[in-house]
Amino acid sequence: xxxxxxxxxxxxxxxxxxxxxxxxxxxxxxxxxxxxxxxxxxxxxxxxxxxxxxxxxxxxxxxxxxxxxxxxxxxxxxxxxxxxxxxxxxxxxxxxxxxxxxxxxxxxxxxx
Numbered sequence: 747x748x749x750x751x752x753x754x755x756x757x758x759x760x761x762x763x764x765x766x767x768x769x770x771x772x773x774x775x776x777x778x779x780x781x782x783x784x785x786x787x788x789x790x791x792x793x794x795x796x797x798x799x800x801x802x803x804x805x806x807x808x809x810x811x812x813x814x815x816x817x818x819x820x821x822x823x824x825x826x827x828x829x830x831x832x833x834x835x836x837x838x839x840x841x842x843x844x845x846x847x848x849x850x851x852x853x854x855x856x857x858x
Contacts, residue, residue: 754785757785761784762808765794765806767841767844768806769782771844777852778856780797781799782804783795796830800854802831803830803831804834804835805821805822833854835850
């Protein structure tokens with residue numbers, strides 16, 4: 747069995763197209779000067795993106811998430827219980843409205 751760290755490394759090497767698009771926009775402190783990391787183990791999950799300073803997690807949801815809303819809600823509850831704020835975006839939002847997604851993230855960064 748792989749450790750969470752090994753799995754996170756594998757996920758970083760094999761990003762989805764949507765993860766690549768968002769990562770290009772938020773890496774290297776490009777969004778409001780905040781540092782984001784990708785594919786980070788937190789509790790029993792590996793989150794897509796996290797800004798540790800602001801305790802903000804960004805999750806990207808594809809079509810498979812339409813069949814597992816209870817699992818996603820449980821995941822969000824656990825992560826919020828760890829003190830994080832969780833923002834979820836559909837892949838279609840990343841591909842069709844990246845600027846709107848970035849504005850939503852920037853607004854949340856300024857709120858916390």
